[in-house]
Amino acid sequence: MKKRILIANRSEIAIRIIRAAHKLGMVAVVFKSDREPEAMYLRFADEIIYTKDSSNEKAIFLDSQRIVQLAVEHNIDLIHPGYGFLSENPEFAQLCEDNGLNFVGPSPQLIRDMGLKTVAKSMAIEAGLPLVPGSDGPVRDAQVAKEFADKIGYPVILKASAGGGGRGMRIVEKPETIERNFKSASDEALAAFGNGDMFIEKYLQNPKHLEFQILGDKHGNVVHLGERECSLQRKHQKIMEEAPSASVTPQMRQEMGDMAVRFAKAIGYFSAGTIEFIMDEDGSYYFMEMNTRIQVEHPVTEQVTDVDLVDWQIRVALGEVLTLKQEEIKINGWAIEVRVNTEDPQNRFSPQTGLIDLIKFPEGEYIRIETGAENGSVVTPYFDSMIAKIIVTGNDRQDCIAKTFEALSNFNLNGLKTTVPFCRAVLQHPAFVDASYTTRWVDSVFNIEMLENEDEEIIASLAATIMYAQEYLQLSSDIPSYKSDRLNVWVLNKRLNY
Amino acid sequence: MGTSYLYNRDASRLFIAVRDNGKRHKLFIPKESKPAIDGVELDINFVEQEDFHYTFEWKGKSFHCELVSRDQNKAIVKVNGVEYKYSIESIFSYVRRGMINSDANKIDENNINAPMPGKIVELFLSEGDLVNEGEAILTLEAMKMQNEITATCNGVIRKIKVQPGQSVMKDELLVEIQSIEV
Numbered sequence: 278m279k280k281r282i283l284i285a286n287r288s289e290i291a292i293r294i295i296r297a298a299h300k301l302g303m304v305a306v307v308f309k310s311d312r313e314p315e316a317m318y319l320r321f322a323d324e325i326i327y328t329k330d331s332s333n334e335k336a337i338f339l340d341s342q343r344i345v346q347l348a349v350e351h352n353i354d355l356i357h358p359g360y361g362f363l364s365e366n367p368e369f370a371q372l373c374e375d376n377g378l379n380f381v382g383p384s385p386q387l388i389r390d391m392g393l394k395t396v397a398k399s400m401a402i403e404a405g406l407p408l409v410p411g412s413d414g415p416v417r418d419a420q421v422a423k424e425f426a427d428k429i430g431y432p433v434i435l436k437a438s439a440g441g442g443g444r445g446m447r448i449v450e451k452p453e454t455i456e457r458n459f460k461s462a463s464d465e466a467l468a469a470f471g472n473g474d475m476f477i478e479k480y481l482q483n484p485k486h487l488e489f490q491i492l493g494d495k496h497g498n499v500v501h502l503g504e505r506e507c508s509l510q511r512k513h514q515k516i517m518e519e520a521p522s523a524s525v526t527p528q529m530r531q532e533m534g535d536m537a538v539r540f541a542k543a544i545g546y547f548s549a550g551t552i553e554f555i556m557d558e559d560g561s562y563y564f565m566e567m568n569t570r571i572q573v574e575h576p577v578t579e580q581v582t583d584v585d586l587v588d589w590q591i592r593v594a595l596g597e598v599l600t601l602k603q604e605e606i607k608i609n610g611w612a613i614e615v616r617v618n619t620e621d622p623q624n625r626f627s628p629q630t631g632l633i634d635l636i637k638f639p640e641g642e643y644i645r646i647e648t649g650a651e652n653g654s655v656v657t658p659y660f661d662s663m664i665a666k667i668i669v670t671g672n673d674r675q676d677c678i679a680k681t682f683e684a685l686s687n688f689n690l691n692g693l694k695t696t697v698p699f700c701r702a703v704l705q706h707p708a709f710v711d712a713s714y715t716t717r718w719v720d721s722v723f724n725i726e727m728l729e730n731e732d733e734e735i736i737a738s739l740a741a742t743i744m745y746a747q748e749y750l751q752l753s754s755d756i757p758s759y760k761s762d763r764l765n766v767w768v769l770n771k772r773l774n775y
Numbered sequence: 776m777g778t779s780y781l782y783n784r785d786a787s788r789l790f791i792a793v794r795d796n797g798k799r800h801k802l803f804i805p806k807e808s809k810p811a812i813d814g815v816e817l818d819i820n821f822v823e824q825e826d827f828h829y830t831f832e833w834k835g836k837s838f839h840c841e842l843v844s845r846d847q848n849k850a851i852v853k854v855n856g857v858e859y860k861y862s863i864e865s866i867f868s869y870v871r872r873g874m875i876n877s878d879a880n881k882i883d884e885n886n887i888n889a890p891m892p893g894k895i896v897e898l899f900l901s902e903g904d905l906v907n908e909g910e911a912i913l914t915l916e917a918m919k920m921q922n923e924i925t926a927t928c929n930g931v932i933r934k935i936k937v938q939p940g941q942s943v944m945k946d947e948l949l950v951e952i953q954s955i956e957v
Contacts, residue, residue: 623858635828689839690856691828698856728857733838735812736831737859738792738800739819740840741850745863746790746804
C-alpha cells in the first residue's frame with residue numbers, strides 16, 4: 278500500500294513537497310481552498326480534498342480540527358505542514374499524534390519549547406551556546422542598569438518585559454543617558470502595560486543573521502548542513518538569502534555547526550530544523566532561536582550540499598535512520614535565493630494583489646525555480662505575498678552574483694509589481710558585493726532611486742512617447758491609416774522596423 | 776540632436792518627455808529609422824508586443840515595458856518591474872506652455888538677421904522644419920560671394936521672412952527660430 282501524505286499548505290511549498298512525496302512513491306493529497314480554487318499547486322497533487330474554508334477569518338490551512346478530521350476520513354498516513362500556517366503549532370502536532378497521523382516535524386513538546394523564547398534560551402545556555410549578553414531578569418532600578426551596562430559595554434537596549442511595538446524600548450548609546458532613558462522607558466511601560474519591569478541587553482548595531490540547517494532522526498543522529506546568511510530583510514522578514522555566508526570562516530563554520538548539532542542532540546531534536554544566530558561586527562555570534570519547520574530558504578542549502586532536505590524530513594518522520602555522515606557533507610559552490618513577492622519596492626513594499634497577466638522565469642541549468650504562480654494566477658489578499666523563488670547556483674560567490682543578476686534580467690511579470698527589481702539593486706550594491714551588508718541595510722542604506730537605471734528610464738520615455746505620438750501623429754497625413762486602437766501604433770512601428 | 780533631424784525634418788515628430796522628478800528627454804520619433812533621444816540616434820529595436828506589454832532590445836538587453844496607466848498626456852510605464860512616470864509634450868505644446876526658457880531677448884538671439892546687405896539665393900528649409908545648430912538655412916549672395924547662413928541653435932523654423940531672389944538690407948530679419956534646447 279502506498280503511503281498517503283496530506284500537505285496542509287499551498288503554493289510553491291506544496292508543489293515542492295509533492296515532488297518529494299512522489300520521489301518516495303507516496304500519494305500526495307492537498308486541500309482546495311475556495312479562496313484560490315484554481316491555484317497552480319492543485320494540478321500537481323494526486324488527490325484533492327475539496328473543502329469550504331472554515332470562516333472568513335480562517336482558511337482551511339489554519340484549522341487544526343478540520344484538517345485532522347479530514348485527514349482521518351481520507352486515510353492519510355502523514356501530514357506535512359510546510360512553513361507558516363500550523364507548521365510550528367504544538368497543539369496541531371499533538372492533535373495529529375493523538376489521531377494516529379504522522380506529523381512531519383519534531384515532537385509537539387519540542388515545538389512548544391522552541392516556540393517559547395525564554396525556554397529555548399535557557400536550553401541553549403545549558404548546551405553551552407552563547408547568548409547576547411543581558412540581564413537574566415528585570416533590573417531593579419536605573420543604577421543597577423547602569424552598572425550592568427558598564428559591564429557589558431554600550432550601546433545597550435532597554436526592553437520592557439511586558440513591552441511590544443517599540444513601546445518601553447530604548448537604545449542607549451552612552452553612560453550619561455542611561456538613567457534618564459531607563460526612567461522614561463519604565464514609566465512608558467507602566468502606563469502602557471501596567472508593568473514597569475525592564476530588561477537590559479547588549480545592542481548589536483549592525484548585526485548579520487546567520488542560521489544553521491540541521492537534520493536529525495528519531496535515533497539520536499544529527500548532522501548540520503552549513504549555514505545560510507539571511508541578513509537582507511525588510512520589515513523583519515527575509516527577502517534574499519545565500520549559502521554559504523562570506524562572513525563565516527571554515528573554522529567558524531565548524532564551531533557553530535558543532536554547537537548547532539550539540540544543541541539539537543541535547544534537546545533530542547529530530548526532523549529538519551534551523552538554529553539562528555545573530556553576529557556582531559566583530560565576528561562574535563549569539564544564539565537567537567530555533568525554527569522547527571522546513572524553511573522558505575531551504576533550497577540554497579540543498580543547492581550547495583546536494584542533499585534533498587524535504588526528502589530526508591519525510592524519511593526521518595517515518596523513522597528511517599539518517600545515513601548522512603557529517604564528514605560526507607561538503608559545501609560546493611554558492612547559491613542565492615531571490616524571493617519573488619508581489620510587493621511594490623517603490624512604495625514601501627506595499628502588497629500588490631490582482632491578476633498576473635504574464636509571468637516568465639529565467640531558464641538555465643544553474644537556475645532553479647520554485648513557483649506557485651503561473652500566467653493567469655490571481656494574487657489574493659488572503660495569503661502571503663511570496664509567489665515564487667528564483668534560486669541560482671554559481672561556482673563561487675562572485676559567479677553566483679553575476680548569474681543571479683543575469684537571471685533576474687530575464688524575469689518578467691506583467692500585471693503586478695514585485696521585489697525582483699529590489700533584489701537586482703541589492704546585487705549591484707557594494708555592501709552586498711563585498712558581503713558587509715547587515716539586517717539594517719534596507720532601513721539605513723536603501724532608497725528607491727537605487728531601483729532605477731538610466732537605460733530603463735530612457736526606454737520608459739520612449740515607450741510613453743510612442744504611445745502619445747500614436748494619437749498625436751494620427752492627425753498627420755503621412756501616417757498610414759489605422760484603426761483608432763491605441764495598440765496599433767505598435768504594429769505600425771514594428772512595420773517601420775522600429 | 777546631432778544629424779538625426781536630417782532623416783526627417785517634421786517637427787511634429789519631436790517630443791519632450793518630462794519625468795515626475797523633473798528630468799527631461801527630447802525624443803525624435805522618425806518614420807523610418809531609429810529614434811533619436813537627447814540628440815543621439817539609438818540602436819533600439821522593437822521586438823514584440825502583446826496587449827499593453829512590449830519588449831525592446833538595446834545594448835544586447837531586453838526591456839519589458841508595460842503601460843500601467845494613461846491619462847491624457849501622462850503615462851506610467853513599468854520597465855523591467857520599475858515604474859517611471861512621464862508626461863509627454865509635443866514640441867509645439869511644450870513651447871506654447873512656455874516650458875522652454877525663452878525670454879524675448881533669447882528669441883531675438885536665435886533669429887537670423889542678414890549679416891550684410893545682399894540677395895537671397897537659395898532656401899534650404901521650410902517653416903516648421905527642425906534645424907540643427909550650425910546647419911545651413913539659406914545662402915546670401917553679397918559682393919559676388921555666396922555665404923551660407925547657419926542656425927545658431929537647435930530649433931524649429933517658425934517663420935521665413937524672405938524668398939529666393941529677394942534683396943535684403945544689413946540686419947534685416949530673415950528667419951525666426953524657436954530654440955528647442957531643453
